[in-house]
Amino acid sequence: ITVAFFPSSSSCDPNNTSSALTLTTSTIPAPFTCFDVSSLFSSSNTTGFSPGDTPFSNPDELPTPNGVYWSVDGLDNYDANANYTRNSSTGKVEVGKDAHWVFYMYAFEDCMQLGGDDFDMKDYPWFETSCQTKEGGQCREVPRTIKSLALNTAERYDVRHGGCETWAYLGSGA
Template identity: 45%
Template sequence: MMLLKYLLSLSPWLLSAYAQEQGIGDGNFTVAFLPTSEDETCKQEDIANAISLTTDTIPSAFTCFNLTDLFTQSSDNGYNDDVWKTPDNQPTFGVNYTLSNRGSFKAGTNYTNVWYHQANQTAKADEEGTWVFYTYAFEACIQNGGDAFALDDYPWFETSCQTKDEGECRQVPQTVKSFAIGPAAPYDARHGKCEVWATMGAASMLNGRNSALLVVAATMAAFIMM
């Protein structure tokens, strides 16, 4: 128990050091959501009129956003401190963000086209990125809506690799109700690589809500190997 407390006390510093070593902090992360009818617009990388969020901050852990709450707020700028806590209430920091076209958001619209961009320092697609991005078919970043919702029909997705410089468009089977952003470094350490739209987290990994011990252990291992 003493060892766990010690590792947890070090984890924010280790994450910061690991991030600095990886050059993290370069560039922005942007995600946009388009209605089902605008799949061609999304594929053409045209998000001029899409609802979107941009940030240059890296949260300390998994940070969840509900689409309706986010795009019906009264300001284009905000800070989300709904960061999932680690044991012993270690210090956390959330996401500063800027919204675009929030007035275009329509509740009840099926937002099944997702465009996102993180090019970071190399701007090479499929290399390790700065952020990990999750999309969910349910609010509050819930993975499973219950027995009435088959996982194959209502999957969640996780992606932590860089995109090409022009961004990337994906279509998901259900409207996005919520999404989350987290630091990619510990996520990639747990997975052994960055992920490109892993369906249900590749069906084997725990998400940010689970097991702070695994996060710390993976971070320690990654830091030692630098």
């Protein structure tokens, strides 16, 4: 999966990511794997491996890979004060079909769905998508800057949801 994050001041063009922050993974993580946008794009590392966040009590049951290999582009574009609310997913696709992954976006760090009593979840929503989009990707704008994101395998997710989800608001299908 490749995901590009555009600041709200830029147009979202999946064919021109020169102003975007871009995350590409070469694997699909078996467990839920969270990334904080600031940590991912403020580092000088352009490649790495992030371990999964799901603890396993029996190492023999540990799914592989236990995390995700990734690369990032556009580090020079990172601005901690920018509002990254537009994103684009790209890759070989079949529109509306189940993807192999689930992509989650959060308005809070550490992939937290809720920010506490001071934050109305309707004003700070999270989104989930597990359906493939059109060739070249799909641009979406979210109401708050994306502080964290996560990836996971979609197999169990799609079963629980009765199929793939397209930008499920607060985790519920539209």
